[in-house]
Amino acid sequence: MNDSDLDLRTIADRLSMKAALPFARGSSALFALFQAFANRHGTGEVILPALCCESVALAAMYAGLKPRFADVCGDTLCMTPETVGQLVNDSTRAVVIVHLFGVDANAAAFRELRRANPTVAFVEDIAHAVGGRTLCGKLLGSEMDYTLLSFAESKIIAGDGGILLFGERALDPDDVRSIIPASAPTKPPVVLAMNLRNVVHSLADLWRTSNDLELVTAFESLTPYFRDLIICSGGISDTEAVSDGFENLEDVRMIRYANYSLYRAGVQATHAKVVPLREGSTCWRCPVLFSTPQRARDTTTKLRSAGLHASNHYFPLNLLIGGEPKPIAEDSSSRIVNLWVEPRLPRNEIDAAIAIINRS
Numbered sequence: 203m204n205d206s207d208l209d210l211r212t213i214a215d216r217l218s219m220k221a222a223l224p225f226a227r228g229s230s231a232l233f234a235l236f237q238a239f240a241n242r243h244g245t246g247e248v249i250l251p252a253l254c255c256e257s258v259a260l261a262a263m264y265a266g267l268k269p270r271f272a273d274v275c276g277d278t279l280c281m282t283p284e285t286v287g288q289l290v291n292d293s294t295r296a297v298v299i300v301h302l303f304g305v306d307a308n309a310a311a312f313r314e315l316r317r318a319n320p321t322v323a324f325v326e327d328i329a330h331a332v333g334g335r336t337l338c339g340k341l342l343g344s345e346m347d348y349t350l351l352s353f354a355e356s357k358i359i360a361g362d363g364g365i366l367l368f369g370e371r372a373l374d375p376d377d378v379r380s381i382i383p384a385s386a387p388t389k390p391p392v393v394l395a396m397n398l399r400n401v402v403h404s405l406a407d408l409w410r411t412s413n414d415l416e417l418v419t420a421f422e423s424l425t426p427y428f429r430d431l432i433i434c435s436g437g438i439s440d441t442e443a444v445s446d447g448f449e450n451l452e453d454v455r456m457i458r459y460a461n462y463s464l465y466r467a468g469v470q471a472t473h474a475k476v477v478p479l480r481e482g483s484t485c486w487r488c489p490v491l492f493s494t495p496q497r498a499r500d501t502t503t504k505l506r507s508a509g510l511h512a513s514n515h516y517f518p519l520n521l522l523i524g525g526e527p528k529p530i531a532e533d534s535s536s537r538i539v540n541l542w543v544e545p546r547l548p549r550n551e552i553d554a555a556i557a558i559i560n561r562s
């Protein structure tokens with residue numbers, strides 16, 4: 203199968219969007235979109251959550267736009283119209299609303315801000331949340347000017363690549379289609395991906411134990427080296443996996459949510475709280491907030507020693523890339539542990555993780 207075999211029309215229709223373009227990565231789709239804004243309106247700023255994958259910020263930087271980070275809400279770990287509203291100015295080109303870990307960031311609440319800022323593009327990033335629904339039963343990703351989908355073995359839908367959906371107020375897809383140079387690599391180089399991951403994790407670990415803000419300048423000097431990781435040409439590498447992913451999405455969503463619900467019901471300790479996801483959500487990873495950074499670190503070590511998956515996503519991007527302090531993101535980030543909810547995860551691993559958390 204190649205991109206032309208993928209039913210992009212149906213994917214766009216599902217989310218009531220008018221068009222869909224495939225890319226080699228979600229980050230490449232964002233880069234192309236940001237570059238198209240920069241070409242049209244000049245350089246400026248992109249607002250995104252302080253807790254998010256660093257590749258979203260890198261896509262903005264490589265397009266010549268400055269990332270501005272909005273603080274998140276301590277309950278949802280997602281940014282709010284208030285934290286974004288404080289940052290919007292004449293240079294704002296785009297706002298990227300991320301449904302982190304599958305939590306509904308309530309894109310509808312941004313409608314007023316969007317109406318008041320008709321030249322700003324609002325992007326809904328559903329890389330973690332595809333298939334999830336809002337309180338009103340609408341699919342996440344059907345509310346704003348653009349929607350970003352990302353596919354990978356580690357995400358909700360496998361297949362490697364990304365799709366950018368265009369809504370009513372969006373640019374013409376032809377203005378975005380040809381932005382990525384054909385000379386760019388067709389796949390993100392694996393070694394670069396590992397390097398970026400290792401750099402970010404090392405800086406995060408150093409910050410968590412030292413609180414040293416010099417780490418920002420350390421990352422800044424490295425950003426030019428990761429360009430080939432973000433700007434990739436071509437399309438989705440396994441369109442069959444993407445088609446299957448959409449076909450099985452509701453079944454997968456339900457299993458992931460059922461696994462998440464086991465953690466939610468099982469974690470009863472006063473020192474650990476599972477971040478609430480509403481029924482109807484797609485859970486990417488189950489976020490647990492510990493009472494202290496030390497508890498989160500110790501529990502991660504215990505989970506990993508028992509052979510269980512645990513990660514500490516995400517490192518606050520204002521500390522990695524620069525910007526004003528973001529107190530809630532910085533505090534939450536130091537206390538998050540993410541647990542796996544993959545459909546094939548054995549029940550005994552979920553029970554073992556719950557037992558470790560309750561005892562820790």
Ligand SMILES: Cc1ncc(COP(=O)(O)O)c(C=O)c1O
Nearest residue numbers: 227228229255327329352363364
């Ligand atoms: C929330 C979010 N948005 C966008 C991306 C970028 O997607 P991709 O890995 O397809 O470039 C990621 C990457 O994992 C992500 O976590």
